[in-house]
Amino acid sequence: MASLPDHVIRDLCRSRGLVEPFNPDLVNPASIDVTLGDTILVEVQDGFKEVSIAERPFHMAPGAFVLAHTAEWVRIPNDCEAIFQLKSSRGREGYEHALAGYIDPGFCGNVTLELSNIRRYAHLPLSAGMRIGQLRFARLESKPLRPYSVTGRYQNDEGVQVSKG
Numbered sequence: 001m002a003s004l005p006d007h008v009i010r011d012l013c014r015s016r017g018l019v020e021p022f023n024p025d026l027v028n029p030a031s032i033d034v035t036l037g038d039t040i041l042v043e044v045q046d047g048f049k050e051v052s053i054a055e056r057p058f059h060m061a062p063g064a065f066v067l068a069h070t071a072e073w074v075r076i077p078n079d080c081e082a083i084f085q086l087k088s089s090r091g092r093e094g095y096e097h098a099l100a101g102y103i104d105p106g107f108c109g110n111v112t113l114e115l116s117n118i119r120r121y122a123h124l125p126l127s128a129g130m131r132i133g134q135l136r137f138a139r140l141e142s143k144p145l146r147p148y149s150v151t152g153r154y155q156n157d158e159g160v161q162v163s164k165g
Contacts, residue, residue, distance in 0.1 A: 003030040004080070004137040012077070012137075019135065020073045031134040033087065034070040037110060038128040041067040041160050048162060057127035060117040068126065069110040069160040074135065076107045078147045083136045084111055090132060094119035097133065105140060106147025109157045 004012075006027050012018035019032055026033040038054035043065040051058050060066055076082050084101035098114035113132065117124045149155055153164045 002138060004139065005030055009137060016077060017073075017075050018077070018137075020075075026131075028134060031085075031136045033131050033134050034072050034074075034084070034111070036113075036126060036128055036130045036132050037069040037071040037159060039069070039159055040126060041162065053126055054128050057125040059123040059125050060115070061123055062117050062119050062121060064117045066115045066126065067160050067162065068113045068115055068132070070113070070132075071129065072110070074103065074107065074109065074111055076103055076105055076137075076148070078106045078143045078149070079140050080137050081105055081140060082107075082138075084113065084133050085136060086133045087131055094122065094124055095132075103135070104148035104152065105144050106149035106155075107152060108149065108155060110159055111135075112154070112157075112161045 006029050009018065009027055009032050010024060013022040036053065038052060040051050040053055040058060041048035042051050042058065048067065082103035084103065086095060086097040094117055096116045096118045100114055103111060154161055
C-alpha cells in the first residue's frame with residue numbers, strides 16, 4: 001500500500017473532514033502535520049495528573065512520560081489507514097513517541113499521543129498548537145468487514161485518553 005499524496009490528502013480534508021480544522025499550510029508531500037491540543041496527562045507516582053497547556057507550556061523533565069492529544073479531529077475513511085509519526089525536528093530535540101501510532105480504518109476522534117523526553121539533562125516544552133507530528137495515510141485494497149467505528153474502544157473520544165485496557 002502506498003501513501004496518499006498531498007493533493008489527495010487536501011481533497012479528503014475538504015470533502016470528508018479527514019483532519020479538522022483543516023489548514024492547507026500543514027500539508028506535506030505525503031502527510032499532514034498535526035498539533036498538540038490544550039490538555040496533557042502527566043505521569044505521577046499514583047497515575048496521571050491533568051495539566052492545561054493552553055496558556056503556558058509544560059516542561060517535560062528528562063525521562064518524563066506524558067499523554068497528549070492532537071488538537072485536530074481525525075476521521076479515517078473505512079478504506080484508509082493512518083500512521084502517526086513524530087516530526088523529525090521533534091525527534092532531534094529529544095522528544096520520543098511510543099510505538100502506538102497506528103490508526104485503524106473508520107477511527108474518528110482526537111488522537112492520543114504517548115510522549116517521552118529522552119534527553120538526559122534538558123527539559124522539553126509542550127504547548128498547545130505545537131507541531132508535534134504528522135499523519136500518513138494509505139488506501140486499503142478493500143474495506144474491512146468491521147471497521148474501527150464498529151469495534152473501537154476510543155471511537156469519538158475527545159481530548160487525551162488513558163488506556164481502556
